[in-house]
Amino acid sequence: MTQYWKIVNEVLRNSNLVIEVLDARMIEETRNKEIEHKIKQLKKNLLYVITKADLVHKEDLEHLHKDLRPSVFISSTQKLGTTILKKKILELSKGESVTVGIVGYPNVGKSSLINALAGRKSARTSSESGFTRGIQKVRVDARIMLLDTPGVFPWKEKDPLKHGKIGAIDYSKIRDSEDAALGLIAEYGELLRKYYHLQTNTPEEMLEEIAIRRNCLQKGGKPDLNTAARLLLKDWQTGKIKL
Numbered sequence: 001m002t003q004y005w006k007i008v009n010e011v012l013r014n015s016n017l018v019i020e021v022l023d024a025r026m027i028e029e030t031r032n033k034e035i036e037h038k039i040k041q042l043k044k045n046l047l048y049v050i051t052k053a054d055l056v057h058k059e060d061l062e063h064l065h066k067d068l069r070p071s072v073f074i075s076s077t078q079k080l081g082t083t084i085l086k087k088k089i090l091e092l093s094k095g096e097s098v099t100v101g102i103v104g105y106p107n108v109g110k111s112s113l114i115n116a117l118a119g120r121k122s123a124r125t126s127s128e129s130g131f132t133r134g135i136q137k138v139r140v141d142a143r144i145m146l147l148d149t150p151g152v153f154p155w156k157e158k159d160p161l162k163h164g165k166i167g168a169i170d171y172s173k174i175r176d177s178e179d180a181a182l183g184l185i186a187e188y189g190e191l192l193r194k195y196y197h198l199q200t201n202t203p204e205e206m207l208e209e210i211a212i213r214r215n216c217l218q219k220g221g222k223p224d225l226n227t228a229a230r231l232l233l234k235d236w237q238t239g240k241i242k243l
Contacts (some may be wrong), residue, residue: 007039007135007150009038010039011103011147012039013101015099015100015101015147017099018044018045018046019101019103019113020104021051021113022049022108023051023052025056032104033154036154044121047089051075051076051082051109052076054242055239055241055242057243058196072085078110082116090143098143099146105151105153106153107164114136114138117144118139118146122201133202160180161179161180164180165180167237170236171236178225178226178229181207181230182204182229183193186203188220192232195207211228214228216231
């Protein structure tokens, strides 16, 4: 993690404008306040780009970023909002050539955003957190250069349940997958009940029902809660479940 932070700090110093990529489903939870503080200290312009907007109902979007200015909503998968984002970048740079640093939590969608802006697969993407290892330079056009960074956690943040929820730790690598899944169910119970067509009510009962409905069973037909938990976390992290 230390070497990743060195890269992030170098990008912040060498950027005219910094984009912090946030997940539309969990805007506040994917804000890295430590990076934001560094940007403020360096007196750099900060632009919030809220990605995965296709996973949130349109009528809810306008209520999600009242305190985030300036900000742009995009969907990298559907290539929505990228033209608006390019215009906003040039507006903030007053039409001058600009180097833009891209920062955010692991697996929040930085590389997908870069590819959407560049119109080609310039940055490698993966659902595995921490996939980007070093600074990657990507030219969007004659005036916009992007600098990608590895995703990083705030130094003092030790919250594996949160990291599982926001996808910063890949679902296959979460140690306490059942706890993470139960936390998701407790917060988004009605949404998950509809998605999985569940009849039960408590988080524990719902996870067990998911195991049964998705045939996650041990020998003797006993529900395999660990496998069911990872299945739920995978569906959440890969965007199959929409708010």
